[in-house]
Amino acid sequence: MRVKLQEKSVEEYRNLVGEQVEQIKELAKPLQGLKVVHINATPYGGGVAEILQTLVPLMRSIGLDAEWRVIEAPVEFFNITKKFHNTLQGAGIEITEEEWKFYEEICKKNAELIEGDEDIVVIHDPQPAAIRNFARARSDTKWIWRCHVDLSTPNENVWSRFSQYVSNYDRMIFHLEEYFPKDKGLRGKCTAFPPSIDPLSEKNVELEPSFIAETLKKLGIDMEKPLVTVVARFDPWKDLFSAIDVYRIIKRELGSIQLAIVSAMALDDPEGWIFFEKVLRYAGMDEDIKFCTNLRGVGSKEVNVIQRASTVALHTATREGFGLVISEALYKRVPVVARPVGGVKIQIQHGENGYLAWEKEALAEYILELVRNESLRKRMGELGRKTVLEKFISTVNLMNYLRTFLQVLG
Template sequence: MTVELPVKKLSDYSIFASEDVEAIFELGKRLKGLKVVHVNATAYGGGVAELLMTIVPLMRDAGIDASWEVLEAPMEFFNVTKKLHNTLQGADIEISDEEWGLFEKVNEENAKKLKLDSDVLIIHDPQPAYIPYFLDSTNTQYIWRCHIDTSTPNLKVWNRLTSKMTMYKRALFHIMDYVKPPFDKIAVEFPPSIDPLSPKNIEMNEKEIIEIAKRYNIDVSKPLITVVARFDPWKDLFSAIDVYRKVKERYDVQLAIVSAMAKDDPEGWIFFEDVLRYAGTDKDILFLTDLKGVSHLEVNAIQRLSTIGLHTATREGFGLVISEMMWKEHPVVARPVGGVKIQIEDGINGYLRTDVDDLANAISELLENKSKLNDFGKRAKEKVRKTYLSTAHVRRYLELIESVVK
């Protein structure tokens, strides 16, 4: 399925990063008309989809013939790829030969039905990883973009998966800690980005923000701790609730758990119910999801209403939700996992802690010291502006593509 895309203009981003915009236009002149196709598993509900909704239109504005294709697959396939995702992050789960067969079959079918004719084909994550294996094209350069933490994968699954991924020219990982053979010689460190002009990050006026607070029963007189995460065991939302409960012993705070139910994650519905039960009837724990009409603009407002961000994931590919919160000038207290630890500078723009008690103490320290809270917030925004905006991301892509096609 070809995704319909909005029109985005690089010139609109010059107010944030004019140097990057100039570099992108120069790269675009050299690559003008080059055909680039991105492929991923879903057009909605995950961080990869959000990235592509900005990256691809900006590539087009630079003069690249860029498009985005999404897998067509039954739910059984996504049950298998969820297992695959978990095993690549280290879970000890068995994937049967029958499940591997379905994985290959869906990839082969999509290799035939999707519009993949291109100079450069960029495959995102494991779900469509075998598509190039079933293509007969000597003129296309293949790039694999991995968005998950593969630092300690289940090696049985990793080795079987990667045995048919020898056609890739480059493999992109958020941080080099995630790189494993057979990609060690073609790996590139490649952090993702946030779009400062997307509904999730654009500036909002106070009236809009207060209306959303009222709609979702957020008490603006109380500090708000916010977690933005999918309902996934790796996000450890039980610990988020435990942290909130410990802070609550000292301060009258609220906890917002903000999430979208992704199409490619059937396990999420089960986990959602488990977390709801764990939270019980506490009226200060707010579940704000797309089931209640929470979309990108609402997430933006909720983050702006927040006092502190919290992230309790035990594994995290990168965690763009952290950069999103930091962009709104709020520090984040998080576990030092994956790409989280390169966004948050401990004791400078946030805190990195592991144990529930330590996470709660870090939040309490910021609630006690408003001056530190504000200073951390300003530094947090500046870190994102310099490093993790869409323009820096597009520039990295075009520099990489130029190196590959030459």
């Protein structure tokens, strides 16, 4: 399935990033006409889809022949690949022989996504990884696996078998060097650079105050009360139960506070419905906990509104590949209080643009400090936006990809 995309140009970002535009054009000169195909599991929901919605059109705008294709698979396949996701991040779950075979069977069918004229194929995450083993590609086609999960402490039984699907890739890209596999034969193929947010997307673009006020009213969010916001999938690693616990600690102290839990039910995550129900039950009848999901018509613009209206952003994940929602909040000048996991650690400088802590009581204390100190919030907010513009924006991600393409092509 080919994903239809709107046109974008690197020139649109010149006011934000200045000379980066010229650097991009210079890097792209030897790559004119290069056929690049990105393949992932879903056209919407989750960070990978959001990144590709911008990255692929930007590649086209500088002369690459770039496409985005999505696999087709039944729910059973995504139940299995969610097990891959969890075990590659360390969960002690067994994957049966029948599940391995079913995974390979679906990847084999989706190998038809490779038409044979590609110069570079970029496979995102575990779901389509085995396509490489079955595709009829040119012998000189270069294959890149972009892994968006934390591979630092995988379930070794699962990794020993799964690694066979990616061992013949030409390059493997991770968010952090600490995620590189320990296999000596693979480490030499690895590189690390972070993903990015698009400041001009619906999720991040500046909004009219009237639209913000109207949207908050529809969602039942009181603009007069402090708002703590968590943007995360309904996933065991996101630990939304702790987010509710932190909110309850703050509420006992302040009395007046709201918690917005913002999420999207993604096509490739059937487990999400189970955790959605569990989190709903845990929240109970507290009317100050607002569930803002695509089931209520909450899309990118509404997420943008909620983040901009937030007093503080909270992130309670216990494992995190990167956490683009951190950069989204920082870009909107909202300080973030989070657990120091994965890519979160490189986005938040403790005491500068937010706070890092493991314990729920400490997270609550930092939020209380920010709620009570407006000047501190503003100072941290400005530093947060500066951090994102320098490191975690679409044009930086694009440059990193271009450098990687030049390297694999020699």
